[in-house]
Amino acid sequence: MPHDHHDHDHLSPSGHPYRQDNDGALTYWQTMEIAIRELMIEKGELSAAQIQAQIDAMDERSPANGAAVVARAWTDPDFRNRLLANGSDAAREMGFDIGPMHLVAVENTAHIHNLIVCTLCSCYPRNLLGLPPDWYKTREYRSRAVREPRAVLREFGVELPVTTTLRVHDSTADMRYIVLPARPAGTDGLSVDALAKLVTRDSMIGTGLAKAP
Amino acid sequence: MTLAVGTTVRIKDMAPLGHIRTPHYLRGKTGVIERVLGGFKNPEQLAYMVPAPTRTLYRVRFEMGHIWPDAEATHDTLDAEIYEHWIDQNAP
Numbered sequence: 001m002p003h004d005h006h007d008h009d010h011l012s013p014s015g016h017p018y019r020q021d022n023d024g025a026l027t028y029w030q031t032m033e034i035a036i037r038e039l040m041i042e043k044g045e046l047s048a049a050q051i052q053a054q055i056d057a058m059d060e061r062s063p064a065n066g067a068a069v070v071a072r073a074w075t076d077p078d079f080r081n082r083l084l085a086n087g088s089d090a091a092r093e094m095g096f097d098i099g100p101m102h103l104v105a106v107e108n109t110a111h112i113h114n115l116i117v118c119t120l121c122s123c124y125p126r127n128l129l130g131l132p133p134d135w136y137k138t139r140e141y142r143s144r145a146v147r148e149p150r151a152v153l154r155e156f157g158v159e160l161p162v163t164t165t166l167r168v169h170d171s172t173a174d175m176r177y178i179v180l181p182a183r184p185a186g187t188d189g190l191s192v193d194a195l196a197k198l199v200t201r202d203s204m205i206g207t208g209l210a211k212a213p
Numbered sequence: 214m215t216l217a218v219g220t221t222v223r224i225k226d227m228a229p230l231g232h233i234r235t236p237h238y239l240r241g242k243t244g245v246i247e248r249v250l251g252g253f254k255n256p257e258q259l260a261y262m263v264p265a266p267t268r269t270l271y272r273v274r275f276e277m278g279h280i281w282p283d284a285e286a287t288h289d290t291l292d293a294e295i296y297e298h299w300i301d302q303n304a305p
């Protein structure tokens with residue numbers, strides 16, 4: 001045997017443990033989704049191509065969209081003001097199709113750090129940042145981000161000085177949030193595109209900072 | 214009447230069943246209106262596809278030291294969206 005795993009009941013013939021897959025029967029809701037989708041196509045309400053196009057549109061959303069918004073705000077003070085006043089309009093102004101999403105942008109400064117969480121479910125500005133990371137949806141993050149946010153930030157490698165005010169934002173209802181991270185030092189000469197590459201997904205959730213150049 | 218930014222408010226301490234968007238850890242707590250977000254359909258009805266009245270939604274800011282007496286930094290804050298019918302208008 002190439003490996004000496006102890007739980008021999010769960011080994012494949014190659015000696016590796018089996019990885020869980022879609023091994024069970026379809027759930028009620030999976031069956032419902034397939035039935036409704038097939039009926040909609042059969043009745044001509046939607047085409048398979050339309051459904052695929054929507055899946056493609058959702059897959060194309062990525063943190064690069066949010067990074068472009070942040071880099072623009074770093075370089076265009078008027079845009080920054082519009083973004084903080086009305087995040088949805090500012091994102092649309094840059095050409096992002098964010099649908100009916102109500103976006104609130106919160107700005108990190110020398111003395112304020114912002115952190116986003118959704119304790120009740122997993123609300124996330126998907127229309128701008130794409131799919132959330134798995135940890136964002138866990139009960140651990142959702143509970144600890146409001147109960148002991150500084151400890152959570154330390155685990156992400158962010159140590160906040162006691163002089164910094166941490167503002168945690170719980171997206172409990174209709175708003176979605178994006179953090180406008182602080183612009184890193186030493187970036188004065190950089191282009192908007194080069195700045196956008198410093199903006200990480202986590203820096204827009206608040207669990208990280210923008211990268212140094 | 215819409216509450217003004219800066220008004221001190223207390224969140225009602227009640228526990229109805231259903232699709233409630235007021236987290237338990239804020240019920241009975243006191244905070245300050247951070248901004249007025251406008252009118253939104255009440256999700257407590259909307260979630261069940263029954264007629265939903267429009268309610269004013271606020272962002273309310275709480276101090277961490279008030280929510281959690283053992284908070285590491287009591288001056289840190291927690292902002293949450295709270296519907297008007299969860300705000301106790303009679304609270305001091």
